[in-house]
Amino acid sequence: MRTSYRVSKLTKSDKSIFVSLMSEAFARDPLFLHLFGDPELDSKARNSVTAFVSFMFDKSFLLHEEVWGSFENEKLLGAYIVEKPHASKLQNMIGGLLLIGRLIPLFFLMSGKTLSRLNSYMRITRSAAPPLPHHYLIMIGVKPDAQGKGIGKSLLQHLLNTTDADKKSQGVALDTENIQNVNLYRRFGFTLSSETRFDNLPVYCMFYQKELH
Known part of the structure; x- marks a missing residue:
């Protein structure tokens, strides 16, 4: 019997379960290991990962993100x-100002080099x-x-369905440092738009171009 999963928008009250989940999910991520170190071996790296994921969650509620x-x-x-693609400049400006307060804890947990x-x-x-919405x-x-x-x-399909229904969006961009993910995303209609490097880490930039009717 196939398990049914419910996809729902998270609220601010879901922060703790989100941070716990994503800290686990990204513990072996190439970019996170490169930036923060190994959280399974180093408590400072573990604290940095938790702080960064917490920051990303807070940021989503201040900027035009979900x-x-x-x-x-x-x-x-x-x-x-x-x-999302259609935030106003005013929304981004207000969100950016409010975001400064959320950045402060990162300065105590990460080096200036890591933040840079x-x-x-x-x-x-x-x-x-x-350069399109x-x-x-x-x-x-x-x-x-x-x-x-x-x-x-199922999460990726949910995102693509949302994008296809949004008349102001022409697709989805993403980046991955894991070469194994490239073929997975290709199966969902993404193409490899460019391959670049960050320090010595390969970065694969992909784009899903939705069909315009």
């Missing part, structure tokens, strides 16, 4: 953060995205012991 999760009953098994590299990474990847998949993760059950695929 967080969606896949639930089995009330247990969160997977989630993604997506940036994070900024460089975001600049590199965003410049690789096509689109959704941007910021991060997507599945609880390690729930992987292989179709949860990630």
Whole structure:
């Protein structure tokens, strides 16, 4: 019997379960290991990962982003953060000002070098995205012991369905540092738009161009 998963938008009250989930899901992620170190061996790296994921969750509610999760009953098994394409400049300006307060804890947990590299990474990847209105998949993760059950695929399909229904969006951009993910995304209609490097880490920039009717 196939398990049914419920995909729902997360609220601010879901922060703790989101941070716990994504900290686990990204523990072996190439970019996270490169930036923060190994959280399984180093408590400082573990604290940095938790702080960064917490920051990303807070940021989603201040900027024009949404967080969606896949639930089995009330247990969160997977989630993604997506940036929507039609935020106004005023929205971004107000959100950016409010975001400054959320950045402060990162300065105590991460070196200036790590924060600078994070900024460089975001600049590199965003410049690789096509210059047209689109959704941007910021991060997507599945609880390690729930992987292989179709949860990630159902979340990705949910995002594509949302994008296809949004007349202001022409597709979805994403970046991955895991070469194994490239073929997975290709099966969902993404193409490899560019391949670049961040430090010595390969970065694969992909785009899903939706059909315009």
